[in-house]
Amino acid sequence: MIVASSRTLRWFFSVSSCSRKKLLMTNDPYISSNKQTGRAPGLPDNNLLKSFAVDKEKTSSVAKIKVVVRKRPLNKKELAKNEEDIIDTHSNSMTVHETKLKVDLTEYVEKHEFVFDAVLNEEVYHETVEPIVPIIFQRVKATCFAYGQTGSGKTYTMKPLPLKASRDILRLMHHTYRSQGFQLFVSFFEIYGGKLFDLLSDRKKLCMREDGKQQVCIVGLQEYKVSDVETIKDLIEKGNASRSTGTTGANEESSRSHAILQLAIKKSVDGNESKPPRLVGKLSFIDLAGSERGADTTDNDKQTRMEGAEINKSLLALKECIRALDNDKSHIPFRGSKLTEVLRDSFVGNSRTVMISCISPSSGSCEHTLNTLRYADRVKSLSKGNTSKKDVLSSTLNLKESTTVPLSSVLPVASAYEDDANDAWAEQDERDDFDASEEESYEQEKPIWKENGKLEPYNLSISEDKIQKPNGQTKWRDMPKSNLKNSHSDNDLNALLQEEEDLVNAHRKQVEETMNIVREEMNLLVEADQPGNQLDGYVTRLNAILSQKAAGILQLQNRLAHFQKRLKEHNVLVSSGY
Numbered sequence: 237m238i239v240a241s242s243r244t245l246r247w248f249f250s251v252s253s254c255s256r257k258k259l260l261m262t263n264d265p266y267i268s269s270n271k272q273t274g275r276a277p278g279l280p281d282n283n284l285l286k287s288f289a290v291d292k293e294k295t296s297s298v299a300k301i302k303v304v305v306r307k308r309p310l311n312k313k314e315l316a317k318n319e320e321d322i323i324d325t326h327s328n329s330m331t332v333h334e335t336k337l338k339v340d341l342t343e344y345v346e347k348h349e350f351v352f353d354a355v356l357n358e359e360v361y362h363e364t365v366e367p368i369v370p371i372i373f374q375r376v377k378a379t380c381f382a383y384g385q386t387g388s389g390k391t392y393t394m395k396p397l398p399l400k401a402s403r404d405i406l407r408l409m410h411h412t413y414r415s416q417g418f419q420l421f422v423s424f425f426e427i428y429g430g431k432l433f434d435l436l437s438d439r440k441k442l443c444m445r446e447d448g449k450q451q452v453c454i455v456g457l458q459e460y461k462v463s464d465v466e467t468i469k470d471l472i473e474k475g476n477a478s479r480s481t482g483t484t485g486a487n488e489e490s491s492r493s494h495a496i497l498q499l500a501i502k503k504s505v506d507g508n509e510s511k512p513p514r515l516v517g518k519l520s521f522i523d524l525a526g527s528e529r530g531a532d533t534t535d536n537d538k539q540t541r542m543e544g545a546e547i548n549k550s551l552l553a554l555k556e557c558i559r560a561l562d563n564d565k566s567h568i569p570f571r572g573s574k575l576t577e578v579l580r581d582s583f584v585g586n587s588r589t590v591m592i593s594c595i596s597p598s599s600g601s602c603e604h605t606l607n608t609l610r611y612a613d614r615v616k617s618l619s620k621g622n623t624s625k626k627d628v629l630s631s632t633l634n635l636k637e638s639t640t641v642p643l644s645s646v647l648p649v650a651s652a653y654e655d656d657a658n659d660a661w662a663e664q665d666e667r668d669d670f671d672a673s674e675e676e677s678y679e680q681e682k683p684i685w686k687e688n689g690k691l692e693p694y695n696l697s698i699s700e701d702k703i704q705k706p707n708g709q710t711k712w713r714d715m716p717k718s719n720l721k722n723s724h725s726d727n728d729l730n731a732l733l734q735e736e737e738d739l740v741n742a743h744r745k746q747v748e749e750t751m752n753i754v755r756e757e758m759n760l761l762v763e764a765d766q767p768g769n770q771l772d773g774y775v776t777r778l779n780a781i782l783s784q785k786a787a788g789i790l791q792l793q794n795r796l797a798h799f800q801k802r803l804k805e806h807n808v809l810v811s812s813g814y
């Protein structure tokens with residue numbers, strides 16, 4: 237086992253230390269007038285306000301990684317094909333009933349049990365994003381992503397979440413954090429074929445750069461300052477309309493890209509509106525492309541297959557990052573794909589991740605469903621391994637407890653929050669220079685939104701000539717030496733990811749061939765039992781069958797040995813039982 241040594245990982249495991257002061261009861265007349273009901277007029281009866289419960293210690297104990305599953309209903313196509321619902325769901329567990337064939341070709345059902353943080357249907361927002369919204373104001377970066385095969389309901393599930401979250405963020409800004417200078421910004425882009433496109437700016441091509449501090453920045457991305465829900469709704473609709481979609485074998489309106497919508501909370505520096513605001517927290521929503529694309533054999537044209545390969549690469553890289561974090565690797569291969577680079581700050585520092593695994597209930601999708609659930613299980617093990625049981629337990633308890641806390645006791649007094657926020661900022665400044673580098677960026681290009689203007693884009697782009705260092709080097713290209721090594725190993729990683737995929741595919745093929753051979757053997761045995769059977773023929777055919785079996789096994793063993801060697805070379809082998 238490789239021991240984690242990087243600063244990044246230490247952040248990952250560190251529990252937020254900015255939670256010391258108890259919050260005071262509010263004396264806001266707007267809120268205290270509703271003490272009896274525990275709810276202010278116009279404010280939501282939801283976790284958002286409840287999860288401000290008692291103090292920041294509890295708020296910061298919102299689980300670092302939450303994995304939930306959503307099963308969609310059988311669709312018309314599946315019903316027409318008489319496909320059955322093979323998944324039983326319970327509150328936080330599910331059973332998949334997989335029909336398999338025995339060697340004698342009789343059917344049997346294998347049950348696969350999975351336990352997650354929750355199995356959801358309608359209450360997706362309430363269970364996933366709502367508890368996270370308040371902590372975005374405490375310098376948390378959170379990511380919510382949907383994973384699953386094409387047509388499993390990722391877009392359907394993700395679509396309402398950003399709007400609901402922005403509604404709650406604006407409520408908090410207008411009520412709890414009134415006059416504290418918080419501002420909300422929206423950006424929306426997609427990763428398609430390994431390239432980035434701005435969905436709110438006519439699909440303008442963007443580029444991702446990494447600075448000397450390994451902070452990823454999307455150059456050219458338009459951010460819109462927003463202050464009302466209607467504007468956000470318009471922006472989301474505009475972005476969704478610009479997404480790359482197409483028809484696949486499994487979904488007529490299929491997303492062929494990863495779409496990323498970000499809500500950034502910023503705060504004016506010293507209340508000075510003329511200065512560029514400072515990033516406080518960020519909530520990213522990621523609608524991933526279908527997880528099985530690379531293996532989708534029903535897509536015959538080259539373009540779709542290439543898209544599939546790219547998508548597969550990014551999902552594999554995501555899995556590899558999760559695996560690396562899970563195994564305490566000192567090097568997290570974020571640069572394995574554009575997707576993982578974008579997700580980088582969701583996994584390090586004070587971050588929260590919610591994964592919504594979307595599955596189809598149908599018997600025809602059993603294999604994909606099991607893949608999705610295994611992937612989700614892998615992500616879930618991250619939270620099991622890296623958060624103490626106590627933490628997980630207390631976070632669960634807190635969520636439950638918070639539902640009984642009246643609003644009057646959960647809304648903080650502004651000054652208490654301000655103090656804590658300042659403490660948190662000071663601590664954060666010691667820990668990292670992310671915002672310093674962001675501010676530096678802002679200094680380069682002055683903000684261009686209007687005081688009262690809606691939809692005034694704030695262009696984060698930094699022209700090349702403005703980032704020249706005195707020595708003539710470009711800042712973004714000024715990579716530390718260690719990064720050069722990493723960049724080299726990331727190329728290796730891509731090759732390794734491909735080899736892993738090839739090995740799994742070869743294994744799958746070999747199992748299929750074995751099934752065919754077994755069928756042939758069964759027939760041969762039946763024939764051998766017939767009276768008057770020719771012994772010569774039997775011996776010859778059995779010989780051929782056994783040779784074929786041996787050749788298949790040998791080929792797979794060689795491939796496996798080669799892959800093991802490659803893993804060892806790259807120090808990826810976790811245990812001899814890999």
Ligand SMILES: Nc1ncnc2c1ncn2[C@@H]1O[C@H](COP(=O)(O)OP(=O)(O)OP(=O)(O)O)[C@@H](O)[C@H]1O
Binds near residue numbers: 307386
């Ligand atoms: N929970 C649900 N209830 C009812 N209908 C649903 C549900 N989830 C998905 N659907 C329907 O199933 C179809 C496919 O869903 P969706 O487009 O969200 O899949 P997807 O996983 O995003 O696919 P792709 O990866 O191809 O983009 C849509 O017509 C959608 O309306």
